[in-house]
Amino acid sequence: MFLPGNRERKVKIMKLIKDKKFLQNIAQYIDLTNTVGGGVVQPQVKMTKRKREAILQVLLPGISLEQCQVMLDKNQLTVMALHQSEQQQALQIPLFNQGFLLPPFTDFGQVRVEYIGQELRVHIPYLPKGPRFLEIEQPE
Structure with a gap:
């Protein structure tokens, strides 16, 4: 018609x-x-285990460094990206949020993150293997 x-x-x-x-x-x-409506964005993730550390690689095409955040809370590592609205600067919309449980033999104080060519690389060093002697303190 x-x-x-x-x-x-x-x-x-x-x-x-x-x-x-x-x-x-x-x-x-x-x-x-x-x-925003409930769709899920999952980045491509790859874990490479080496002799002294593991490297978590998160491929982030189209995501800038400014949009990325990595948080370590105890043994929980969270990688996230936020989109900031151009019209409303206070509005941040999560693009993705993915958590990783790190093993107990991780040297948490030495975890570091790099951003190389639209890829986050989280270096997760292992604690030294074998026994270690602890210093005995004597309070005065």
């Missing part, structure tokens, strides 16, 4: 579809609203 004005609307829609800037903006908006 042809209604007056439908053709004009169709022509306007087709022009918008051909507009690359419009498509980039709408694609980002759809992805963001999908995440």
Whole structure:
């Protein structure tokens, strides 16, 4: 059925579809609203075990360093990224949040994080193996 004005609307829609800037903006908006609406974004994660440490690699395409946060609470490591709204600077929307339970033989005081080419690398050093003698203190 042809209604007056439908053709004009169709022509306007087709022009918008051909507009690359419009498509980039709408694609980002759809992805963001999908995440806000309950969609899940999971980064690609790889754990490499070495002799003295493990390296957790988190691939973050399209995520800048400023959006990343890494938190260590006891043996719980949390990697997250937040999107800050351009219109409302106080509004931060979580893009992803993933937790990792670190083993008890981790040297927690030496954990460090690098950002290299859209990838976070968390270096998780192991405690030295074998027994160690503890100093005996004598209170005065």
